[in-house]
Amino acid sequence: MQLPLILLFLQLWGNVEVSLSQNACPNLPVVPHAHVSAVTKKAVYQQGNIAHFVCETGYTSFPPTKYACTENGWSLISRGRCHLKPCVLPDDTPNGYYQIISGEEFVFGTTVQYFCNEGYHMVSKDDTRTCTLDKWTNHVPICEPLSCDPPPAVGGVIVKGLPDNDDPILPDRLLKFSCEGPGKYVNGSSVLRCGQDGQWNHPFPTCENETKQEEGCRLNCDSAPSDCGTPPHLADGDTKGTLKSQYTHGERVEYVCQNYYTMEGDPFQTCNNGEWTGQTRCLKPCTVDRELMNRHNIAFRYGYQDKLYIAHLDWIEFICTKGRRTGTLLMRPQCIDGVVNLPTCQ
Structure with missing residues (x-):
């Protein structure tokens, strides 16, 4: 009597297994950049089960993607698309700007690099920031003004154009140098410009004694200073005013550069005992x-x-x-x- 009951039970259980197997959804749908949530994850899905998909780290979706297991297989309940999580715009830095150097347009994983405007330099250690899950890495870099070193205090040298109150010497500021007292001349460029890199375009000039010959000529010695001929030609520049064929000792002419060209050095050439002296040059655009x-x-x-x-x-x-x-x-x-x-x- 017991044997037929056991056989009947085994037959019924086999029918249940076949029924469950027939109702199961064998393979999960493929959702790019997503996986099934831990709450709805199962080894075998039967009719009526719901699979809820969660986006991978760095991706977001609205609405979420859900599938239901039916007798005909998986059926879509709600469709979402996992796309890279957007970031808020990175903060600007005063006197600077940023550019994307890696990744998509302000989404998870994007890296931006900061640069300083002309006349400024970066004092921050890190110049890049990366978009993470909830914020940008690193602090906003800081750009401070570039400045040139002040000229040394040398007796007899007169400097015009220094900022008031010992303020920084910013790019494009011009300083003009001259000598105090008679018998002195500027050895070097008499006009210096602070560059965009915080460096002067010429070394600082000094004041030197004039030659004995020039001193003697000023004392009406027998050897009078010589005149000069036409001033030398300046490449990419010209002289102001009308040229003469002869200039006396001490006379000078002023030069200008062509449009878009930049003058380097002193704009004047001086007749010095038969020779033209001065450093003038036109730099190309x-x-x-x-x-x-x-x-x-x-x-x-x-x-x-x-x-x-x-x-x-x-x-x-x-x-x-x-x-x-x-x-x-x-x-x-x-x-x-x-x-x-x-x-x-x-």
């Missing part, structure tokens, strides 16, 4: 046109000109027209005497 930018896949960040002239020591900023910046050149190069190294995007 840089030219960037549309054809050149197209070869590098870049464009002006500000403005829409097809051609631009950039003066010596000036900066110009570009953006990529396609792709991303390659190589080590920054998107903000400087013009140095007619040469500007352009970045490339690919």
Whole structure:
């Protein structure tokens, strides 16, 4: 009597297993960048079970993705798409700017790099920030003004143009040097400019004694100073006023540079006992046109000109027209005497 009951029970249990097997959903749906939540995860899914998908770290979805197991397989309840989690815009830094150097447009994993404006330098240790789950890494970098060292206090040297109250000497400030008392002359450039890199464009001049011959001539000695002929030609520049064929000792002429050219040194040449003395030079501008930018896949960040002239020591900023910046050149190069190294995007 017991044996038939046991056989009947085994037959009924087998039918239940077959029924469960037939009702199970064998394979989970594939949801990119997502996995089944721990609460709804099962070894075997039967009719009526719900699978709730959760996005991977750094991704977000609304609405969430849900599937239901039915007799015909998995049925979609709500469809979402896991996309990279957006970040709030990174903070700007005063006197500077940032550019994306890695990742998508302000989403999880994106890295930005900060740069300082012309005339400023970065004093922060880290210049990059990365978008994480809930914030940007690192603090906003700080850009402080560049400044040039003040000239040394040397007796007999007169300096004009220094800032008041010992304020910093900022880029583009000009200092003019002269000598105190008779019998002295400026040895070096009499006009110095503080550069954008915080360096002077010439060494500081000194005051030297004039030669014995010049001193004797001022005392009406027998050897009178010689006159000078036409002043020397200045490349990419010209003289002011009408030229003469002969200049007496001590006379001077003033030079100007062509448009967009930058003068380096003293704008004057002086007749000194038959010779013209003075350091004058015109530094070339840089030219960037549309054809050149197209070869590098870049464009002006500000403005829409097809051609631009950039003066010596000036900066110009570009953006990529396609792709991303390659190589080590920054998107903000400087013009140095007619040469500007352009970045490339690919």
